Amino acid sequence: MWRATARRWPWMLRSTRSRWLSSGAEPEPPQRVAALWGNGDYGRLGLGALESQWSPTACPFFLDRAGDPPVSLACGGAHTLFLTQSGRVFATGLNDFGQLGIGSSVTHTLEPVEILGIQEKVVEIAAGNHHSCAVSEDGNLFIWGRNSSGQLGLGKSAGKLVSTPTKVDYLADCRIKMAALGSEHSIAVTGKVLSWGAAGAGRLGHGHKSGILGFSLTSRLPRIPSMASVANLPPKSYSDMSLRELIDLLKARLEAKEEAANRAAVLAQPVMVVPAAKEKKVECVAVLVQTSSLFLAALTVPGFGRLNEAFKPIIVEELPFSEEVACGGYHTCVVTDSGFLYSWGTNENGCLGLGVSLTRDTDMVRSPEILKSSLFKLPVSKVSCGWKHTAVISGDDIYTWGWGGANGTFFEDGHSSGGQLGHGDDVDYFVPMMVTFGKNARAVHVSCGFNHTGAIYEFTEN
16 A cells, blocks of 8 residues: 555566667556546545546646656545645645645646645645544655544644644654544554554554543442432432442443544644554554554454454464555455465445355355455556455456445436446446556556545556
């Protein structure tokens, strides 16, 4: 997702270089193109119009800027960020919470607009549901957009909306390597993992006991109740209950109150995530955390073989060494160092790519299951998850599956609001299908939004 894996195709690089040398001509650098497809609401595809696209469509904005081509993109809820070779950042789509980083006077844009105010070369970008961020070459994190739950990490005094890039001063002494944004929370990697924002459902990975906005959540046993609390007990009278029954009852109520408080709590500034298992060097992070083994903490996280939530990172024992991780609405995908793809979670709309052998399409896969496809001729190198769809790069090609958008947000003038799989229709696919985009095109990057998808392709003359 963030790390280059060109080492997996040395044969291709060697053969191409040989052709160049034998011809005696200087090789021309491949042309890079940003292609997008899916829901076109609010101009999130950056194509200059609102129409949805069922197949990959090149963004004309960057075709006219061959001298500074796009190198990556990030698809959010209803907006998209683009990063160019020179480190400039552009944004398109919905701007209702300032997520485009161009101020709050514009509600949306139909084509990319440059984000000004970042006085450093940007090397990484990420997009959440309503907020965005950029990591500079110097390791600084700039962030903007909605701040309803402290997800911008700017402290308690920050407003609920920040419409221009703002440096996260709490991380001034850290060198940020990468960042990932969820719906209302954020994660950054320095070599260690920091998270902030909405703490509900364990998504921050700090456990039940956390100092959050001035109060602490604990799991201590309650004191013996006073007579004033008797009125809140169930019909069975206080005098008829044993001490053990009373303690168990009040403990359950306390845990319920703590859980409710935890769901409503937020962290307004970055806090380090401490894994429950032995700490290892962090290699990568999506909305959650990947290490040399994979740690997860989220709402009803599948992969542990049980239903309860995990409020601290827990190692997923079933997985070998993991290189890439991506998290969707309710599913997770991991690419191992051997290029195998594992997925788990809900299989709603076929987003796991495991076919229709399950009893129902909404069945859960609670432990990592390898995805085998005859279409994958080469190892999987990159993976991205949208709300209910998934995309990977295998070899030079992109494969997608899951929710196609047939039951999208709205239909207008006969146009579907879906098409995020890029197969020329808006139906669901339960197994991987290759996305077709031009001849001599090599996919180098892919990103899934809520119901749109974007990719960077390289074109060569031969």
